[in-house]
Amino acid sequence: xxxxxxxxxxxxxxxxxxxxxxxxxxxxxxxxxxxxxxxxxxxxxxxxxxxxxxxxxxxxxxxxxxxxxxxxxxxxxxxxxxxxxxxxxxxxxxxxxxxxxxxxxxxxxxxxxxxxxxxxxxxxxxxxxxxxxxxxxxxxxxxxxxxxxxxxxxxxxxxxxxxxxxxxxxxxxxxxxxxxxxxxxxxxxxxxxxxxxxxxxxxxxxxxxxxxxxxxxxxxxxxxxxxxxxxxxxxxxxxxxxxxxxxxxxxxxxxxxxxxxxxxxxxxxxxxxxxxxxxxxxxxxxxxxxxxxxxxxxxxxxxxxxxxxxxxxxxxxxxxxxxxxxxxxxxxxxxxxxxxxxxxxxxxxxxxxxxxxxxxxxxxxxxxxxxxxxxxxxxxxxxxxxxxxxxxxxxxxxxxxxxxxxxxxxxxxxxxxxxxxxxxxxxxxxxxxxxxxxxxxxx
Amino acid sequence: xxxxxxxxxxxxxxxxxxxxxxxxxxxxxxxxxxxxxxxxxxxxxxxxxxxxxxxxxxxxxxxxxxxxxxxxxxxxxxxxxxxxxxxxxxxxxxxxxxxxxxxxxxxxxxxxxxxxxxxxxxxxxxxxxxxxxxxxxxxxxxxxxxxxxxxxxxxxxxxxxxxxxxxxxxxxxxxxxxxxxxxxxxxxxxxxxxxxxxxxxxxxxxxxxxxxxxxxxxxxxxxxxxxxxxxxxxxxxxxxxxxxxxxxxxxxxxxxxxxxxxxxxxxxxxxxxxxxxxxxxxxxxxxxxxxxxxxxxxxxxxxxxxxxxxxxxxxxxxxxxxxxxxxxxxxxxxxxxxxxxxxxxxxxxxxxxxxxxxxxxxxxxxxxxxxxxxxxxxxxxxxxxxxxxxxxxxxxxxxxxxxxxxxxxxxxxxxxxxxxxxxxxxxxxxxxxxxxxxxxxxx
Numbered sequence: 001x002x003x004x005x006x007x008x009x010x011x012x013x014x015x016x017x018x019x020x021x022x023x024x025x026x027x028x029x030x031x032x033x034x035x036x037x038x039x040x041x042x043x044x045x046x047x048x049x050x051x052x053x054x055x056x057x058x059x060x061x062x063x064x065x066x067x068x069x070x071x072x073x074x075x076x077x078x079x080x081x082x083x084x085x086x087x088x089x090x091x092x093x094x095x096x097x098x099x100x101x102x103x104x105x106x107x108x109x110x111x112x113x114x115x116x117x118x119x120x121x122x123x124x125x126x127x128x129x130x131x132x133x134x135x136x137x138x139x140x141x142x143x144x145x146x147x148x149x150x151x152x153x154x155x156x157x158x159x160x161x162x163x164x165x166x167x168x169x170x171x172x173x174x175x176x177x178x179x180x181x182x183x184x185x186x187x188x189x190x191x192x193x194x195x196x197x198x199x200x201x202x203x204x205x206x207x208x209x210x211x212x213x214x215x216x217x218x219x220x221x222x223x224x225x226x227x228x229x230x231x232x233x234x235x236x237x238x239x240x241x242x243x244x245x246x247x248x249x250x251x252x253x254x255x256x257x258x259x260x261x262x263x264x265x266x267x268x269x270x271x272x273x274x275x276x277x278x279x280x281x282x283x284x285x286x287x288x289x290x291x292x293x294x295x296x297x298x299x300x301x302x303x304x305x306x307x308x309x310x311x312x313x314x315x316x317x318x319x320x321x322x323x324x325x326x327x328x329x330x331x332x333x334x335x336x337x338x339x340x341x342x343x344x345x346x347x348x349x350x351x352x353x354x355x356x357x358x359x360x361x362x363x364x365x366x367x368x369x370x371x372x373x374x375x376x377x378x379x380x381x382x383x384x385x386x387x388x389x390x391x392x393x394x395x396x397x398x399x400x401x402x403x404x405x406x407x408x409x410x411x412x413x414x415x416x417x418x419x420x421x422x423x424x425x426x427x428x429x430x431x432x433x434x435x436x437x438x439x440x441x442x443x
Numbered sequence: 444x445x446x447x448x449x450x451x452x453x454x455x456x457x458x459x460x461x462x463x464x465x466x467x468x469x470x471x472x473x474x475x476x477x478x479x480x481x482x483x484x485x486x487x488x489x490x491x492x493x494x495x496x497x498x499x500x501x502x503x504x505x506x507x508x509x510x511x512x513x514x515x516x517x518x519x520x521x522x523x524x525x526x527x528x529x530x531x532x533x534x535x536x537x538x539x540x541x542x543x544x545x546x547x548x549x550x551x552x553x554x555x556x557x558x559x560x561x562x563x564x565x566x567x568x569x570x571x572x573x574x575x576x577x578x579x580x581x582x583x584x585x586x587x588x589x590x591x592x593x594x595x596x597x598x599x600x601x602x603x604x605x606x607x608x609x610x611x612x613x614x615x616x617x618x619x620x621x622x623x624x625x626x627x628x629x630x631x632x633x634x635x636x637x638x639x640x641x642x643x644x645x646x647x648x649x650x651x652x653x654x655x656x657x658x659x660x661x662x663x664x665x666x667x668x669x670x671x672x673x674x675x676x677x678x679x680x681x682x683x684x685x686x687x688x689x690x691x692x693x694x695x696x697x698x699x700x701x702x703x704x705x706x707x708x709x710x711x712x713x714x715x716x717x718x719x720x721x722x723x724x725x726x727x728x729x730x731x732x733x734x735x736x737x738x739x740x741x742x743x744x745x746x747x748x749x750x751x752x753x754x755x756x757x758x759x760x761x762x763x764x765x766x767x768x769x770x771x772x773x774x775x776x777x778x779x780x781x782x783x784x785x786x787x788x789x790x791x792x793x794x795x796x797x798x799x800x801x802x803x804x805x806x807x808x809x810x811x812x813x814x815x816x817x818x819x820x821x822x823x824x825x826x827x828x829x830x831x832x833x834x835x836x837x838x839x840x841x842x843x844x845x846x847x848x849x850x851x852x853x854x855x856x857x858x859x860x861x862x863x864x865x866x867x868x869x870x871x872x873x874x875x876x877x878x879x880x881x882x883x884x885x886x
Contacts, residue, residue, distance in 0.1 A: 166860035176841035185628030398619040417609035428871035
């Protein structure tokens with residue numbers, strides 16, 4: 001291992017490995033045999049080959065911002081950190097693509113794209129820490145998936161090291177290429193269990209500088225759904241459509257020591273942002289009027305928009321400051337959103353109780369259920385919320401992935417045939433269960 | 444088998460099976476043991492289970508418009524025709540989705556979308572015959588992939604029968620759903636070798652009625668590349684950007700008994716179409732002016748646009764009327780397109796000779812090399828063209844798939860690690876090689 005990456009990049013001192021052994025939320029923690037920090041693809045391949053020879057299971061880790069326990073060791077695995085693979089190539093504006101190392105942060109990619117008038121087309125609050133390899137490995141989503149899709153939609157190709165140490169590479173970024181099975185798509189969202197992503201060919205989108213945001217207080221999720229339909233129909237510049245509830249707003253206001261920007265408090269708030277080549281303010285105002293919205297806070301300068309977004313993006317930090325949350329990321333069909341939101345408090349209460357804070361991406365039917373109170377290893381509330389999402393026709397994971405948190409839920413969520421197919425694929429590509437064992441699929 | 448689908452839907456009479464045993468181009472033909480026509484997913488599952496019990500290999504077939512021999516029998520397989528699975532559900536405009544049976548034609552889906560002001564977001568010349576199951580199974584592309592992506596980008600989910608007769612179903616169409624490996628993506632483009640697609644959850648796009656097309660005569664592919672860049676930069680309404688050469692134009696004019704609409708003939712023609720909510724003619728004219736185009740034929744009414752498109756879409760029929768072509772679909776990086784086009788005639792001449800007609804989708808670097816002259820089973824010209832595409836950094840299949848035509852080329856195109864991973868996946872999901880043996884992967 002030392003031969004592969006140099007002794008300075010094999011960490012064994014507990015003081016140095018500690019930060020790799022606990023997740024962002026504080027809920028998942030374990031012990032790493034060692035932490036290895038390869039610098040490039042060939043070093044990753046050498047590390048994986050060495051781990052294979054020694055039957056030493058591997059946990060790949062990017063920015064360690066994952067929320068389902070997939071990126072931290074459980075029981076003495078080798079942590080392979082990708083943060084040194086942080087090169088970002090030249091943005092090819094003619095083709096709208098750039099090759100990005102797995103360890104580059106989303107913020108670094110955003111900055112590189114912005115310098116040449118392009119946009120990464122993906123954004124969320126952990127942008128300064130999360131890495132592109134992890135973003136792709138868990139098919140991260142965020143607030144702008146409504147317009148641009150999840151990370152999957154941004155991937156024109158990738159390079160990865162498989163369990164046998166071999167390297168597959170599809171970095172040409174051809175717009176059409178259907179030669180053989182789409183291993184690229186299979187690796188996206190596989191959470192490091194089928195291969196370790198080392199580089200990504202990323203599709204940028206044109207940068208849209210003219211932006212306007214609106215915060216709209218509403219009474220029900222049904223009203224929010226109707227508003228979303230109106231925005232979709234009449235504001236093609238719609239880029240994000242988020243929601244949070246009043247107790248979440250209060251938590252953020254208390255944490256940020258701010259006064260409420262909305263005079264008239266309401267049960268639910270929608271935060272919508274439009275972006276276009278030319279000022280979309282009139283388009284947004286017209287769509288709001290057609291939706292019957294009378295009361296909205298409009299921000300058409302970047303400082304004002306940032307103040308509104310801080311209310312939505314600040315929820316995660318405010319929750320973290322209040323305790324170790326159970327972070328449950330689910331998705332439901334929009335028609336079921338009202339019922340789902342109404343039933344969460346009852347489900348939480350019936351499973352041992354706790355304080356549930358609900359927010360998320362309205363446009364995707366993606367709800368983040370954060371529950372404060374239960375002990376980290378008490379999974380009753382997790383089960384109750386995931387069960388409710390499935391009974392609403394939804395998914396147990398919208399954008400966080402399965403990780404170790406939801407692995408035992410996968411068969412119930414997908415059915416036996418789909419799980420059997422996934423197990424067969426895992427066994428075919430990683431017969432010795434070397435890569436991220438216990439994540440996605442139970443052992 | 445008769446019990447599964449009824450005797451009327453098990454065809455054995457050679458008069459009835461003949462049309463299932465030969466492909467559209469006439470190059471690929473074989474013998475089917477029987478042709479089975481199930482009516483729904485459970486019948487497909489019963490048929491596959493029965494074939495499994497009798498070790499009878501299966502060739503799935505949709506509209507039989509495939510061009511790489513993947514949909515016609517080779518040597519006594521059971522042909523499973525999906526054309527009776529032709530139901531199209533209600534288009535959900537709020538979510539922009541519709542559930543489509545695998546046997547519905549692309550034209551039928553386009554019509555269903557159009558009736559509610561939506562658009563299928565995919566189009567090509569075989570629209571009246573090709574089926575959605577086949578379109579997805581080979582990740583078809585076409586002229587509008589430049590704007591909307593290939594078939595893959597239109598799929599929000601699907602249902603399929605696996606080799607063991609089990610059914611997997613992801614038809615909820617959740618915008619974000621990353622629970623487990625993306626089997627949907629893996630099945631897209633697998634050409635019936637990993638499962639038989641029975642239903643597809645399809646993403647429609649807003650119908651754009653304001654359209655304008657332009658035919659631009661040019662001297663070189665380099666000029667065409669520069670024009671494409673200008674159109675991309677200045678005409679966001681750009682939807683298609685096609686090209687063909689002068690001998691292709693002459694072939695179509697002769698076949699259609701038409702006079703040339705372009706007064707001044709040139710070596711190469713670009714056909715561009717813009718579509719928007721409001722008339723994009725000024726935007727297109729401005730972009731053409733910025734690109735330095737002085738001579739363009741503009742069509743802003745549908746009759747005029749159809750006349751221009753008939754020149755491009757008529758090439759396939761005109762070639763078919765002239766003989767049995769070798770149809771080679773490749774993709775190259777745009778920067779290599781000029782060199783590729785220049786070197787094809789020499790490569791064809793050196794491999795036994797023939798008449799090469801070149802056309803395709805400029806925006807995707809996707810070239811259709813059609814060669815008339817060589818016998819159907821003489822593969823020297825195929826090898827020469829595929830080799831040239833790879834040496835230009837391209838792909839052996841942009842949008843037609845691998846089929847039986849290119850299976851033996853896959854290792855050279857992708858490398859041993861990627862091919863080994865594909866073989867492992869195939870073996871994991873179809874251990875007895877029941878589904879479309881010999882397509883994509885050589886036996």
